[in-house]
Amino acid sequence: MAASYSTTPLLIVLLLLLLAAAAPSASGGASLPALPLSTASRWIVGADGRRVKLACANWASHLEPAAAEGLARRGVGDIAARVAAMGFNCVRLTWPTYLATNATLASLPLRWSLERLGMLESVAGVRVNNPALLELPLIDVFREVVSALASKGIMVILDNQMTTPGWCCSRTDGNGFFGDKYFDPEEWLKGLSTMAKMFKNTKNVVAMSLRNELRGSSQNVSLWYRYMQLGAEAVHAANPDILVILSGLDYDKTLSFLLWRKVKLSFTGKLVFEQHCVAAEWDLDWAIWALQGSYYIREGILAYDESYGLLSWDWCTARNPSFIKRINSLQSPFQGPGLPNSREPYRVMFHPLTGLCVLLTSSKSLDLGPCDEAIAWNYTSTYELVVKNTGQCLQATSVGESAKLGTDCSRSSSKWHLISNSRMHVSAELTRNGTRVCLEASPDGAITTNLCKCLSVDPTCDPESQWFKVILSSKGLPNGLSILQLPSIEPWSPTSLSS
Numbered sequence: 001m002a003a004s005y006s007t008t009p010l011l012i013v014l015l016l017l018l019l020a021a022a023a024p025s026a027s028g029g030a031s032l033p034a035l036p037l038s039t040a041s042r043w044i045v046g047a048d049g050r051r052v053k054l055a056c057a058n059w060a061s062h063l064e065p066a067a068a069e070g071l072a073r074r075g076v077g078d079i080a081a082r083v084a085a086m087g088f089n090c091v092r093l094t095w096p097t098y099l100a101t102n103a104t105l106a107s108l109p110l111r112w113s114l115e116r117l118g119m120l121e122s123v124a125g126v127r128v129n130n131p132a133l134l135e136l137p138l139i140d141v142f143r144e145v146v147s148a149l150a151s152k153g154i155m156v157i158l159d160n161q162m163t164t165p166g167w168c169c170s171r172t173d174g175n176g177f178f179g180d181k182y183f184d185p186e187e188w189l190k191g192l193s194t195m196a197k198m199f200k201n202t203k204n205v206v207a208m209s210l211r212n213e214l215r216g217s218s219q220n221v222s223l224w225y226r227y228m229q230l231g232a233e234a235v236h237a238a239n240p241d242i243l244v245i246l247s248g249l250d251y252d253k254t255l256s257f258l259l260w261r262k263v264k265l266s267f268t269g270k271l272v273f274e275q276h277c278v279a280a281e282w283d284l285d286w287a288i289w290a291l292q293g294s295y296y297i298r299e300g301i302l303a304y305d306e307s308y309g310l311l312s313w314d315w316c317t318a319r320n321p322s323f324i325k326r327i328n329s330l331q332s333p334f335q336g337p338g339l340p341n342s343r344e345p346y347r348v349m350f351h352p353l354t355g356l357c358v359l360l361t362s363s364k365s366l367d368l369g370p371c372d373e374a375i376a377w378n379y380t381s382t383y384e385l386v387v388k389n390t391g392q393c394l395q396a397t398s399v400g401e402s403a404k405l406g407t408d409c410s411r412s413s414s415k416w417h418l419i420s421n422s423r424m425h426v427s428a429e430l431t432r433n434g435t436r437v438c439l440e441a442s443p444d445g446a447i448t449t450n451l452c453k454c455l456s457v458d459p460t461c462d463p464e465s466q467w468f469k470v471i472l473s474s475k476g477l478p479n480g481l482s483i484l485q486l487p488s489i490e491p492w493s494p495t496s497l498s499s
Contacts, residue, residue, distance in 0.1 A: 030089060030153040036241035037206050038269040043336045044243070044285055050338025054155065055331035056090035056287035057083055057310060060295070061145065062161035062168065065113045065122075066099050066138050068145045069292040072114075072125025073315035076133065080148040083291065086310060086324050087331045090155040092209065092287040093146065097163040099139060100191035100198075105165075106139040113138055114296065121303075122296050143198075150204040157245065157287070158195055159209040163188065167299050169213045169251065176216030178227045185227050189234050196238035207243035208235050209274060213251045221257045224249060229263060236267050245272045252276040283334045283471065288327070293319060326355030329371040334473035345474045346376040346388050349426075351441050353464040358447055360387075366394075366403050366447040379470055383415040385426075396428045396437050396449040403439060403447045420455045424467040427452055438466045 034046035046052045061068040070079055083091060098105050111134045114122045126134050133141050146156050161168045162175045163182040174181030178188075192210060199205040210231045214224070232244045246263065248255035255275055265271065272285075293311035298304035305313050312319045329350065333339060348371065349358040357374035361367050366375075376388040385394040386409065393409035394416060408414070412429040419425045419438075426439040428449070438452035442465075454463030 030084065032150075032153050032155065032204055035203055035206065037243055039243070039272065040269075040337060044272065045337055048338065051333050051336030053283075053331070053333040053336070054090045054157075054285035054287070055088050056092045056155075056157060056285075057086070057088045057291040058092045058094065058159075058287055058289045059083075059145075059291045060094050060161075061142060062094040062096045062165060063295060063298060064117055064165050065110075065119070065296050066096060066105060066108075066165045067110055067113060067141050067296075068093070069295050070311075070315045071110075071130045071133060071141075072122040072296065073129065073294070075129050076145055076148040077151065079291075079315065080152045080154060082311065083149070083154055084152040086318070087328065088154065089331070090157060090206075090287070091149055091291070092157045092159045093142075093149075094159045094161040094212070095142065095195065096165040097160060097188055097191040098165060099142065100194040101187050107137045109135050109137060110141050111135060117297060119296055119302065146199065146202060146205060150202070153204075155204050155206045156202075157207040157209055158199065158205060159212055160188070160192065160195075161212040169215060171216045177214050177219040178223050179218060180216060185230075188227075189230060192231050193234045193238045196235045196242070200239045200241075205242060207245055207272065208239075209245040209247065210235070211247055213276065214247060214249050215251050219249050221249070221261075224257075225261065225263070229265060232263070232265055232271065236265070236270060240267070240270075242270070243272050244270050245274050247274050247276075283330075283336075283473075286330075326353070328355050329357065334471055334475060336474070339475050345472050347379050347385075347470050348374045348376065348473050349385075350374075350469045350471050352424075352467055352469060354441065354445075356445070358468070360405070364405075366405070368441050368445040368447070376473070377470070379416075383417055384409045385414075385416050385470075396430055398430060398432070398449070399435065399437060400450055401448060403449050418470065419452070420463075422463070422467065424469060425452055425455065425463070426466075426468050426470070439468055440466045 033052045034048040034050070037044055037046060037052055039045070040049070043051050044054060059068060063069070068076070100106070110126060111123055114126070123134070133144060136144065149156055164175060166173070169176070175183055177183060178185045188211070192208065196208060210228060228246050232246065235242070235244050252275055255273055258273070263271065288310070290306055290308055291310050292306050293309040293315050294306055294313045295304045309319055310324070311317070318324050334348070335345065350371070351357065351368055354368055356368040357371040358366055359369040359373045360375055378386045378388055380386060386392065387405060392405040392407060393414050395404050395406045396413040397404060411431045413431045414428065416426050416428050419427045427436055429436050436452055437449040440448050440450045442448055450466070453466060454461035
């Protein structure tokens with residue numbers, strides 16, 4: 001069979017620190033997109049050709065119990081409902097290779113798995129919250145989690161985290177790279193094939209990520225190509241409908257070797273690359289770490305609290321409801337094929353600290369507000385920010401005063417540069433005296449210009465009020481107006497989904 005390769009790598013960004021993103025929230029969940037998914041240039045698209053932006057939460061199921069975290073805290077259906085209510089359309093569900101290749105582990109009842117680790121309290125919790133799962137084999141518990149997510153219209157990426165159940169990831173844990181103590185490539189290939197076949201007819205399983213965070217002293221590019229290509233072929237042969245996701249080297253921070261050598265596969269339209277970093281402004285597909293508020297056991301500590309968890313330690317509420325709102329705007333696509341009323345690309349100004357965008361109020365002032373009302377800008381080659389279809393541009397007036405719109409765009413006060421290492425300070429020079437100012441969001445949401453702060457490295461300085469991202473979008477403008485059209489987002493109530 002002739003070999004082919006993907007000419008434009010796709011990236012799923014695994015956000016391992018707190019960041020921004022969103023989609024419609026609804027207690028009943030959303031419907032699945034047109035399946036199966038495939039790739040078109042840099043986009044993931046549905047069977048209807050429309051972009052599907054994966055906005056995922058990582059749900060760990062690879063630690064010592066080899067079961068999805070949280071089943072002792074809340075009902076599996078309630079957890080799935082909470083995922084949907086927070087606006088996520090996808091879960092990156094982790095699994096250890098042994099769950100697929102070790103029949104003894106796979107057939108072990110959940111109760112026995114917890115008891116062998118001395119977690120009697122967790123056994124009691126599962127008996128209360130998920131009694132139907134307590135005596136099921138671990139592999140069937142995994143299936144039930146996937147099924148619960150399907151009932152809420154949530155897509156699933158099956159992510160192979162480790163070979164042996166346990167916390168990931170250490171350079172010396174024997175799970176880091178092909179040939180390590182617990183990383184037998186042949187067993188890994190068998191596990192991938194088994195899981196791909198197992199979920200072949202499960203519609204909401206849309207992708208498989210072949211291995212999380214390759215690492216360690218033995219990692220090398222040559223073996224990466226050999227085994228990642230074999231793994232991709234194994235998954236595709238077993239389940240040709242799903243996307244195949246490849247991770248890079250050095251804890252998935254390195255994919256630069258792809259510039260010199262392409263991945264060669266017998267199939268096209270299914271290959272995706274993932275990279276672990278903190279970035280949201282590129283309108284990529286992404287998955288945030290982590291859904292779980294706590295673990296059965298992690299690194300020897302029972303009921304370990306996950307400080308990055310979206311959910312609280314007891315899994316009952318959002319750990320930080322304001323953060324859920326902040327990640328609101330980036331779960332919907334800003335650009336891509338098949339978006340409603342797609343137009344010539346334009347820019348929106350997003351404020352990461354609040355998750356809001358710059359808009360024009362009824363009183364003609366510039367304020368932060370919902371991104372479905374955001375101004376659509378053109379960012380010109382001469383650094384003007386011009387409101388689309390109006391000819392008006394953004395202007396700085398003086399230090400501490402409100403930014404405004406005007407028609408004289410030739411002055412230095414209308415030339416906006418993206419400065420500092422972050423490139424998130426939007427800065428101009430005042431015409432009167434040459435003072436450099438930056439856009440700033442005041443506590444009440446008004447857009448002002450103030451002296452730029454935190455331009456150099458200073459751990460005591462907080463620049464976030466002056467951080468803006470100028471994001472490209474091609475979404476349709478309703479009635480030709482200069483605003484960005486996004487689905488309306490209702491507030492998420494942690495108490496509205498009690499089981």
